[in-house]
Amino acid sequence: MTDLSIVICTYDRPASLEATLKSCLAQTNALGLSIEIVVVDNHPSGSARTVVESLAQGARWPMRYVTELTRNMSTLRNRGFAEARGRLASLIDDDEVAEPDWLDQLVGALRDANADMAVGPRHAIFAGEPPPYDPKGSQFVRIFDLPDGAIIPLTAPSGKPRFGMGTGNSLFDLSRCFPNGEPAMREAFGDAGGEDAELFIRLYREGCRIVWAARAVVTETVAPHRTAVTYRLIRARREAQHYVSIYLDVTPHPRLTWATLMAKGLAQVIVGFVLSALTFEFGSERRLRGRALMEHGIGKLLWKRAVGYIAEPSLNRAT
Numbered sequence: 001m002t003d004l005s006i007v008i009c010t011y012d013r014p015a016s017l018e019a020t021l022k023s024c025l026a027q028t029n030a031l032g033l034s035i036e037i038v039v040v041d042n043h044p045s046g047s048a049r050t051v052v053e054s055l056a057q058g059a060r061w062p063m064r065y066v067t068e069l070t071r072n073m074s075t076l077r078n079r080g081f082a083e084a085r086g087r088l089a090s091l092i093d094d095d096e097v098a099e100p101d102w103l104d105q106l107v108g109a110l111r112d113a114n115a116d117m118a119v120g121p122r123h124a125i126f127a128g129e130p131p132p133y134d135p136k137g138s139q140f141v142r143i144f145d146l147p148d149g150a151i152i153p154l155t156a157p158s159g160k161p162r163f164g165m166g167t168g169n170s171l172f173d174l175s176r177c178f179p180n181g182e183p184a185m186r187e188a189f190g191d192a193g194g195e196d197a198e199l200f201i202r203l204y205r206e207g208c209r210i211v212w213a214a215r216a217v218v219t220e221t222v223a224p225h226r227t228a229v230t231y232r233l234i235r236a237r238r239e240a241q242h243y244v245s246i247y248l249d250v251t252p253h254p255r256l257t258w259a260t261l262m263a264k265g266l267a268q269v270i271v272g273f274v275l276s277a278l279t280f281e282f283g284s285e286r287r288l289r290g291r292a293l294m295e296h297g298i299g300k301l302l303w304k305r306a307v308g309y310i311a312e313p314s315l316n317r318a319t
Contacts (some may be wrong), residue, residue, distance in 0.1 A: 003033040004103065005084035009076050012043040014051045016221060021055050021063075023097040028179040030104045037063045040080045044069055047130025048094075059135055071309075074190025077167065077185045087175060093168035096122065096218040101126050106171045109213035113149055116208040117200070118171040120216030132286040138225070139232070140222050142166070148214035154204040158257075159250040161243065165200040165210075169218045192306030194242030198265040201246055225313060236292045238307040240299025268293050 006024050010017050017039070024037055037059075043046040049065055056063040068079040081089060090099060090106060101104075102120070110118040122142040124130075130137035144163065146152065155161055178184055186202075189195035204210060225231060244261050251257040272294030281287045299307075 002086040005086035007080040072190035074185035105216035113211040115211035167196040236295035237299040244303035265297040268297030
């Protein structure tokens with residue numbers, strides 16, 4: 001039986017996918033795992049096929065290419081989970097590159113903590129310098145202030161999310177997380193987004209343990225358009241919508257929680273507007289704190305009018 005499946009969902013990023021796959025094939029695998037790689041292509045052009053077939057020739061581990069054209073992130077990732085033949089499934093995004101000991105650290109942390117899931121840090125590199133409104137690039141990384149090997153307290157007793165979690169750089173024990181073979185992600189969240197955050201919170205509330213693998217590092221290449229102020233603001237609105245949807249889905253007091261979130265959203269809009277006006281932030285490319293606060297508030301107030309997918313340019317083609 002395969003020990004671990006590396007699952008990569010991709011959409012029209014053949015050049016960055018190639019870098020991701022090469023980093024996966026370069027894993028040290030000091031634990032001696034039997035590994036496979038599964039690429040799930042969501043783009044109708046089949047742009048990832050050539051990359052996968054080229055690297056599969058002579059690869060150290062089996063590689064499979066499958067297509068899933070449904071434009072729903074839950075459906076796409078569920079296909080990846082379903083295709084995995086390993087007892088463990090690690091997910092890495094198609095714009096991330098793993099350190100050589102990534103899998104060893106991820107699996108080691110899972111085993112040491114007897115956990116059901118593990119997540120590791122995501123660093124970022126930019127085309128040029130980080131954006132002027134975030135010179136340290138802190139908005140583009142996932143680094144938790146937790147010791148290596150700590151169990152992540154994902155929500156408060158009220159159900160309020162403490163951490164936002166994505167499936168990029170994650171590991172699941174499939175038999176423990178999905179003992180009945182049920183689909184991992186809820187399709188209702190797949191259209192509007194937040195499906196991966198909802199998955200982690202749901203599993204956490206069901207008793208699954210999530211360990212922080214601080215040395216299991218991947219690095220994301222941040223495309224230039226993703227640092228644009230307009231892009232960051234719409235992301236802020238969408239993240240707030242996800243937060244409300246997930247919080248209301250799990251709270252034992254939905255009416256009180258809804259009223260609290262709406263009041264907070266209104267306050268954020270007012271404070272954000274005043275802050276933006278006082279600091280002459282409107283139109284600035286160097287500051288977005290006030291406008292981001294406004295968007296978080298608007299996202300809460302308009303949480304049912306989902307932003308959903310954000311249009312992005314076609315990315316680099318393979319050469």
